[in-house]
Each structure stands twice: as C-alpha cells, then as structure tokens.
Amino acid sequence: MTAIDLIFPYSATSHGVTVRVAPRFLPDQSDESEPxxxxxxxxxxxxxxxxxxxxxxxxxxITDADGHVEIAEGPGVIGQTPVIEPGGAFDYVSGCPLATPSGTMEGHYGMSSDSGRFDAAIPAFALVHPTLKPSIN
Structure with missing residues (x-):
C-alpha cells in the first residue's frame, strides 16, 4: 500500500484516468437532532x-442508510471544467449532507480527449459516522 492509498482510500481507474476519494465526517456541521x-x-x-x-x-x-437515492448531476465540478495534462492531476473538496449517519456515493465524470468523450468512474465510497463500521472497502 502506498502513501497515496492511505490518504485516498477509494480509487477507480478508467480510460487512463484515476479518480481517488477521501471522505471525512464533519461533526461541527452535523446535528443528530435534526437529523x-x-x-x-x-x-x-x-x-x-x-x-x-x-x-x-x-x-x-448518493444513497443514505434508509435506501433513499438522490442523483446529483451537472456541468463541471465546483464551478470548473478542469483541463488535465498527461501526468497531471486536479484536486477539489466538496460536501454532502445526509439525514442518516451513513450512506454511499458513486458516479462518473464526463470527460473528453482528442480521441473523444468517455466516462471516468468515481469509485463507490462510504460516508460513515465515526461510531459506525464502514461497509465499503
């Protein structure tokens, strides 16, 4: 296991593009009483x-622990449509609220190169309250 695998525990590679994800629970923005x-x-x-x-x-x-599915789609990420050179990378951070203490996210990015359009897989990853055990490896 490499250092990058420890930082980004979820990854998927398709069409030469690797998507890595590292989720983190935000207790200061969460409120169990709402929920x-x-x-x-x-x-x-x-x-x-x-x-x-x-x-x-x-x-x-996006699927919560009760099985409720929400689809989120649209142009770019965080208001950008990044261009990534060979050997390069693009990083961003976003967030997701759920009404349950766990869930999952997965999907894909619509990409293009000189060879045409393709989808780059986003690996399924777990959103898990720190007191619970993750169910996705």
Missing part, C-alpha cells in the same frame, strides 16, 4: 494517459 450528518470529500482526478483530458460534467448517485 443532519455532513461529510466532506476530497477528490483527486489523475491523468495517467498520453492525451490531455477535460472534465465536462458529473453524475453522482
């Missing part, structure tokens, strides 16, 4: 291919 449980997630998109790629859009499937 509202909030996580941040740090994403790193790495270009291991030979062509420059651009991230155009995102598709997320």
């Amino acid at each position: 509202r449980f909030v996580w941040s997630y740090h994403v790193r998109v790495e270009n291991h291919g030979g062509e420059t790629v651009q991230l155009h859009d995102r598709f997320w499937r």
Whole structure:
C-alpha cells in the first residue's frame, strides 16, 4: 500500500484516468437532532494517459442508510471544467449532507480527449459516522 492509498482510500481507474476519494465526517456541521450528518470529500482526478483530458460534467448517485437515492448531476465540478495534462492531476473538496449517519456515493465524470468523450468512474465510497463500521472497502 502506498502513501497515496492511505490518504485516498477509494480509487477507480478508467480510460487512463484515476479518480481517488477521501471522505471525512464533519461533526461541527452535523446535528443528530435534526437529523443532519455532513461529510466532506476530497477528490483527486489523475491523468495517467498520453492525451490531455477535460472534465465536462458529473453524475453522482448518493444513497443514505434508509435506501433513499438522490442523483446529483451537472456541468463541471465546483464551478470548473478542469483541463488535465498527461501526468497531471486536479484536486477539489466538496460536501454532502445526509439525514442518516451513513450512506454511499458513486458516479462518473464526463470527460473528453482528442480521441473523444468517455466516462471516468468515481469509485463507490462510504460516508460513515465515526461510531459506525464502514461497509465499503
């Protein structure tokens, strides 16, 4: 296991693009009495291919512990459509509130290169309250 795997415990590679994710529970923004449980997630998109790629859009499937599914999709990420050179990476941090103390997220990014459009998989990852045991490896 490398240091990057310890920092980003979830990863998926498709079409030469590796997407890594590191979720973190935010107790200061969460309130069990509402109920509202909030996580941040740090994403790193790495270009291991030979062509420059651009991230155009995102598709997320967010599932809470009760099985409620929410779809989040739209252009870019955090207001950007980053261009990533071969060997380069793009990092960003975003957040997700849930009404349950655990859930999962997964999805894909719509990308393009000179060879055409493709989807880069976002690995399924667990959003887990620190007192619970994660169910996704």
